[in-house]
Amino acid sequence: MQNLMRTQPLTLAENAMDALTIDGLKCYYVNDYFGVRREIRAVDDISLTIRKNEIYGIAGESSSGKTSLIKTLAGAIRPPMRVVGGTVKFNFADGPIDVYGEPGKMKAARWRHLSYIMQGSMNVLNPVRRVKHAFTDFASRHMNLDPAATAHRFKGAKSRAEKEALADIALQRVGLSMAEIKGRFSHELSGGQLQRIAVARALIPEPKLIVADEPVSMVDASLRMSIVNLFRDLRDALNVSIVYITHDLATAYYISDRVVIMRKGVVVESGDARDVLEHPKHVYSIALKNAVLPPNPREASAILRLRQRNAETNEATSGSGDRLAR
Ligand SMILES: Nc1ncnc2c1ncn2[C@@H]1O[C@H](COP(=O)(O)OP(=O)(O)OP(=O)(O)O)[C@@H](O)[C@H]1O
Numbered sequence: 252m253q254n255l256m257r258t259q260p261l262t263l264a265e266n267a268m269d270a271l272t273i274d275g276l277k278c279y280y281v282n283d284y285f286g287v288r289r290e291i292r293a294v295d296d297i298s299l300t301i302r303k304n305e306i307y308g309i310a311g312e313s314s315s316g317k318t319s320l321i322k323t324l325a326g327a328i329r330p331p332m333r334v335v336g337g338t339v340k341f342n343f344a345d346g347p348i349d350v351y352g353e354p355g356k357m358k359a360a361r362w363r364h365l366s367y368i369m370q371g372s373m374n375v376l377n378p379v380r381r382v383k384h385a386f387t388d389f390a391s392r393h394m395n396l397d398p399a400a401t402a403h404r405f406k407g408a409k410s411r412a413e414k415e416a417l418a419d420i421a422l423q424r425v426g427l428s429m430a431e432i433k434g435r436f437s438h439e440l441s442g443g444q445l446q447r448i449a450v451a452r453a454l455i456p457e458p459k460l461i462v463a464d465e466p467v468s469m470v471d472a473s474l475r476m477s478i479v480n481l482f483r484d485l486r487d488a489l490n491v492s493i494v495y496i497t498h499d500l501a502t503a504y505y506i507s508d509r510v511v512i513m514r515k516g517v518v519v520e521s522g523d524a525r526d527v528l529e530h531p532k533h534v535y536s537i538a539l540k541n542a543v544l545p546p547n548p549r550e551a552s553a554i555l556r557l558r559q560r561n562a563e564t565n566e567a568t569s570g571s572g573d574r575l576a577r
């Protein structure tokens with residue numbers, strides 16, 4: 252049975268290597284309404300790299316394209332979404348993989364190396380199934396998809412007892428245990444516990460990259476810090492890269508090594524998290540920083556739009572330039 256405890260630190264050279272490279276990525280939603288083509292450019296020419304063992308923040312208001320961007324890097328494309336240009340390349344232990352150029356390789360690697368904590372994942376636990384099944388179902392799904400890799404990964408964890416033991420290790424990593432959740436339904440657990448369960452599930456395949464989409468937007472302020480601290484601890488203990496998507500700049504600042512700020516499908520600002528968030532240059536990043544954002548993305552978005560309009564009015568009247576605007 253594996254122990255989910257890769258504590259050997261990466262060397263400096265390994266740390267500086269890229270885990271993922273996105274180059275000129277374009278991802279559109281294309282619909283045809285009675286012969287009229289409608290196109291939403293959710294990701295419009297984005298290039299970035301994510302290093303091994305780093306926490307990479309992606310921030311931006313609602314509809315800026317954050318979820319679309321990470322779906323493209325997870326290869327989770329469903330119509331009407333289309334990748335219309337650019338490349339996404341992984342660089343995991345078994346060599347580089349071109350996500351859209353080598354779909355066969357990607358399919359195997361996707362389950363072995365990448366875990367995706369979907370937006371609202373704490374709400375997708377089946378309310379009429381006990382939470383412990385979330386783990387055993389998850390483990391079984393992996394086995395069906397890729398038996399060879401799974402046999403290696405789970406070291407023969409086939410029985411329910413073995414799978415539960417495996418789940419228990421992952422749960423203990425996030426400060427829970429199988430004993431605590433056994434026999435309970437999702438409505439009997441707190442938001443923070445559910446969020447931790449979503450993270451624990453993501454740890455089971457021992458990924459090299461965890462992508463977490465708005466993992467703290469639905470929990471209150473006191474829990475938010477404990478969950479972002481958990482991501483930092485996991486990165487340090489497991490040598491994993493984490494992509495942290497949020498509209499909450501305070502937590503992005505707190506845990507990210509580097510950040511990008513997205514707006515309308517493009518990156519408006521990027522760099523070291525301290526530089527970008529302490530001294531934002533783009534008018535939108537300034538508005539985002541000045542906003543005290545509520546956790547609900549829609550409310551946050553409304554506040555941002557208002558503040559951005561005010562900032563643009565101030566810019567126009569003071570005559571200062573917008574250095575990084577497209
Ligand atoms: N299935 C879809 N069909 C058509 N358009 C879509 C679809 N999913 C998303 N979009 C559009 O793509 C754009 C980017 O959406 P996306 O979900 O990536 O934004 P986001 O930054 O994750 O927003 P939020 O913070 O609210 O989660 C939006 O204009 C959205 O309306």
Ligand SMILES: [Mg+2]
Nearest residue numbers: 317318370464
């Ligand atoms: Mg989203």
